[in-house]
Amino acid sequence: MSASPVKPTAQADAPPTAKPHVTEREARQVAEAAREQGWRKPSFAKELFLGRFRLDLIHPHPLPPSEDARRGEEFLARLRDFCETKIDAARIEREARIPDEVINGLKELGALGMKIDTKYGGLGLTQVYYNKALALVGSANPALGALLSAHQSIGVPQPLKIFGTQEQKDEFLPRCARTDISAFLLTEPDVGSDPARLATSAVPDGDDYILDGVKLWTTNGVVADLLVVMARVPKSEGHKGGITAFVVETASEGVTVEHRNAFMGLRGLENGVTRLHQVRVPAANRIGPEGAGLKISLTTLNTGRLSLPAMCVGAGKWCLKIAREWSGVREQWGRPVALHEAVGSKISFIAATTFALEAVLDLSSQMADENRNDIRIEAALAKLYGSEMAWLMADELVQIRGGRGFETAESLAARGERAVPAEQMLRDLRINRIFEGSTEIMHLLIAREAVDAHLTVAGDLIDPDKSLSDKARAGANAGVFYARWLPKLVTGAGQLPNSYSEFKHEVDLSPHLRYVERSARKLARSTFYAMSRWQGRMETKQGFLGRIVDIGAELFAMSAACVRAELLRTQGSNGREAYQLADVFCRQARVRVEELFGRLWNNTDDVDRVVVKGVLTGTYTWLEEGVVDLSGEGPWIADATPGPTTQENVHRPIR
Ligand SMILES: Cc1cc2nc3c(=O)[nH]c(=O)nc-3n(C[C@H](O)[C@H](O)[C@H](O)COP(=O)(O)OP(=O)(O)OC[C@H]3O[C@@H](n4cnc5c(N)ncnc54)[C@H](O)[C@@H]3O)c2cc1C
Secondary structure, three states, X not given: OOOOOOOOOOOOOOOOOOOOOOOHHHHHHHHHHHOOOOOOOOOHHHHHHOOOOOHHHOOOOOOOOHHHHHHHHHHHHHHHHHHHHHOOHHHHHHHOOXXXXXXXXXXXXXXXXXXXXXXXXXXXXXXXXXXXXXXXXXXXXXXXXXXXXXXXXXXXXXXXHHHOOHHHHHHHHHHHHHOOOEEXXXXXXXXXXXXXXXXXXXEEEOXXXXXXXXXXXXXXXXXXXXXXXXXXXXXXXXXXXXXXXXXXXXXXXXXXXXXEOOOOOOOOOOEEEEEEEEEXXXXXXXXXXXXXXXXXXXXXXXXXXOHHXXXXXXXXXXXXXXXXXXXXXXXXXXXXXXXXXXXXXXXXXXXXXXXXXXXXXXXXXXXXXXOOOOOHHHHHHHHHHHHHHHHHHHHHHHHHOOHHHHOOHHHHHHOOOOOOOHHHHHHHHHHHHOOOOOHHHHHHHHHHHHOHHHHHHHHHHHXXXXXXXXXXXXXXXXXXXXXXXXXXOOOOHHHOOOOOHHHEOOOEOHHHHHHXXXXXXXXXXHHHHHHHHHHHHHHHOHHHHHHHHHHHHHHHHHHHHHHHHHHHHHHOOOHHHHHHHHHHHHHHHHHHHHHHHHHHHOOOHHHHHHHHHHHHHOOOHHHHOOOOOOOXXXXXXOOOOOOOOOOOOOOOOOO
């Protein structure tokens, strides 16, 4: 079933390039079509956005079966030993490359197949233990974490697990479990957050497809053996067409890795530009039906998105360790810097936030393993919140370290100090706010789910394409829904002084849960009010929607932190301290939530829009005077015209 090459012929050289012109409306339609529409299982976060605090969906905290935990812990112990003895993180940073022997060592450990079923030669770990493993490897070197995660969370194994045929699983999963590294190729020079512009084509030819296009920023692409490629099949007789996912052998004729990219962080990343020129791929390698590509990648990300916050949890733990060790010994102005309030508050923020991030991650992962709840919003919130908070924690660590925070580990070591790579941590974490759905896109994606109930009942009312009779029907439906729903937003358990009393111990977390309950209703009321005020323009109110989502993320994190603290208390493991951390986290989160609620209506969104217009029309160019810009005159976006390569192939499979 492997992809067999087609010999490039003269006339086959450059297929016509037509850069698709995509309007905002079309882009939204493509995103909407890729959305999973149904809600077959309950969702804690969806309910939260509707003003219903369903603590029963997450409490008592779900737990893994003991056999899963035993196997997971056993693997973690071996992985930890490997990380401590076989990974030279300084060398990876210095050489901007992960040594082949490290990757081969991980292959031998079975780390390529952590999430692959044992019947295909994988380790069959649960989501919980897969994430713990990523946090561990990522703490040794984040580029290694990214390699394993890109291979397993978005590369070939995960979409095949959900959508693959039995033949595809039999052929590819054993390879992915042990030897073959995979990559996921969606992005193109002209396609970032907007897949509607996707230009790589897959033209049917008998039992095959012929792929042409250029893919950018392919994590693992430089060393990958297998690729998931997203390409557009043209509509034709017998072909529904649309964006479609294919498994492609990197060794196929016509696949060229033209460049290895370098970044501000993740220096060990094997990330490239891959050109596909007349690459023949058998139809048997198509994942799912034609046109299902984006849905497949979004569904894959439902749980795949948890790997990124997993590495953010690892980052938080590491920041906490360094902050503790350093700020206790570094004395300035007569005392350890930790005891100066301005530094202490940063340490408290790192400790409390790390506790909450781990709570969010473990809860979401355990729910994913149980498969009882729909966790797509929780995973998206975990990605958004984890990447933003980890960045803040690393930034605070750099500050706590003072000048040493800005100095490289290599330089520190060269002058005889401990080689703490705090600045590297900051650089390595930065990309998490951009890839696998940037923060701005995550805001839109989660907001879309948050307002879904409203759009379902009242969407036709604000859709300009709907007829008057459709609108009348929608009006009647909406009337029934809101007559039942709105009164429920007025009162709730959050107003009763004794509710959630099982969380009242030496430290009392029940006021925080009452706050979450009240705030969820306030959040829903605010969303409803905004929907009625802005109606069809609501989707353009990104500032407002972003704040709604950020409040939801804080409320979810508060809930997870309290539930985790109670779990640890009942297990007798650091319960008192966990309660303390959950309490401090909730207090910090409540300050942020109050600010966000305030900014829903008191903000600079309108005047910002005026300034943006001025910036784009050149009104303020005088402000740019007095500096030089040495960026040069090159194009903003590289040419991605399909055709034969003119570059050397830098593909470097690791054996
Ligand atoms: C190190 C690295 C590894 C990567 N790995 C992979 C990989 O393995 N596979 C892969 O396919 N891709 C990969 N990517 C691509 C990554 O997913 C994209 O960078 C990301 O999707 C954003 O696209 P973009 O960079 O083109 O930004 P753009 O889409 O050009 O966006 C620019 C800015 O505008 C914002 N923006 C865009 N649209 C909207 C909107 N509608 N509303 C509000 N704001 C908006 C964005 O958030 C961003 O701030 C990687 C990128 C990097 C840098």
